[in-house]
Amino acid sequence: MQTILSRVLKNSTFITxxxxxxxxxxxxxxxxxxxxxxxxxxxxxxFASALLQPYDLGETIRTITPLILIGLAVALAFRTGLFNIGVEGQVIVGQLVAVIIGLKLGLPPVLHAVVAIIGGGLAGALWAAVPGLLKAIRGVHEVIVSIMMNFIALNLSNVLIRRWLAQGTDSTPEIPESASIQMDFLSQLFGGARVHVGIFIALVAAFIMYYLLWKTKLGYELRAVGYNPLASEYAGMSVKRNILLSMMISGSFAGIAGAAELLGTSGYQSIQATFTGIGFDGIAVALLGANTPIGVILASILFGVLTYGGGNMQFEAGVPFEVIRVVFAAIILFVAANISGPLVNLFSKRRRDKHRARHLD
Structure with a gap:
């Protein structure tokens, strides 16, 4: 029993x-x-305000949806040896392209929404391709380039909204119903909440990430290049191609997150004075979820509950929302510190001491 528990503590990031x-x-x-x-x-x-009422549960699911997709984007990059800190910008361009397709293309229902989602994913992939290409060809660190791309995305979006898409306001018109991914059935099921089809897209994306990385040759190459680029190149793998593909796949998840959030929730895009921060929350979600699809889903559920419930906590208990941000930070700090390590060492030491004592007897 002790041996089994020791192995669980040592090998599972779930305990941490x-x-x-x-x-x-x-x-x-x-x-x-x-x-x-x-x-x-x-x-x-x-927790009561986030989970116990149908409407609040639906809004919590809506909050969880982009976190899953953005967490997958960061986790996939981490798994392949890259740090995609540009997911915030990729979310923004995904929203921008989705709203452009929603407003400028006249397509039948369902097809309109599908094209807008795909367009948002492609926009995120192309935006992430820039740091990926510079990393692959010139060796420029992806963190520096992707941070700069965040600011370009924010300001480019604001310029296009102000000078082209908006009509004398600080936001675009609302997209037509044909491009929306809201469903009356889901809304009625959750008491009028803004839960939308994006949650199913996020779950499918989690399965795609799992299948891609652990069940395909491409996924093996992506992970191998992340672990050891020199050994991978010696084995005949194209390091440059895999770096670029990794960033583009990661960016596509972030772009889909932005598109789904716009098409399923607000229906329009506003001029932003600063970043929303949701892209950076994805980094915390990926870290807490140990960069695995199921871990990202569970971490997103936790962060979604804390985010939505934390907003209501201000009104019901008078506690500032900043306390929840401190909880987020503390959780990530403890994960990064690998606080289960001392527990494993303590348990292993006691087991060795008992074994040594029995041997001496």
Missing amino acids: SIISILLGILVGAIMMIMAGYDPILAYNAL
């Missing part, structure tokens, strides 16, 4: 994530107590 979540929540509770709030009341309001 669970302990990190609990410690993050504990840090948030300590902060609330220090500020004069009741943590039990606050957390009860948070």
Whole structure:
């Protein structure tokens, strides 16, 4: 039994994530107590408001949807040895292309939405191809280029909205119903919430990532290049091609996230003074989910519940939403610190001591 438990602790990042979540929540509770709030009341309001009513559950699912896709984008890049910190910009261009297709193309229902989703994914892939290409050909670090691409995406989107798409306002007109991915059935099921087809797209994307990386030759090459580019090149793999493909596939997930969020929730794109931050949340989701599809889904559920419930927590318990951001940060800090390591070492040491004592006897 001890051997099995030791192996579980040593080999599973699930334990690390669970302990990190609990410690993050504990840090948030300590902060609330220090500020004069009741943590039990606050957390009860948070989880109850996010999960117990049909409308709130639907809105929580809507919040989870882009987190899954963006988390997959970051996780896929991580798995292949790249750091795609440009997902925020890829989300923006995905939204931009989706709204352009929605407004400028007159297509039948369903087909219109499908073309807009595909267009958003292609836009994200091409946007991510720039840092991927520079990394592959010139060796320029993808973090630097992708950060710059975020700012280009933000300002390019604002310029196009102001000078071309908007009609004297700070936002585009609302897309026609033919391009929307909202479903009356889902909305009625969740009490009028804005839950949309994007959640199914996100789950399919998680399966695609799993199948691609672990069940195909291309996925093996992508992971191999990430682990050791020199050995992969010696084995006959094209390192440059795989770096570019990895960034483009990652960017396509982010672009689809932006397109789905626009087509399923707001229906229009506004001029943004700054980044939404959702792209950067994807980095935290991927880290907490250990860069695996199922882990990303579970981490997205946690972050979605905390994000939506945290907003209601302000009204019901009077606790500022910034406390939830501290919880996020603490969770990621504990994950990065690999706090399960000392537990594994302690358990292994005790097991060795007992074994040594039996041997001496």
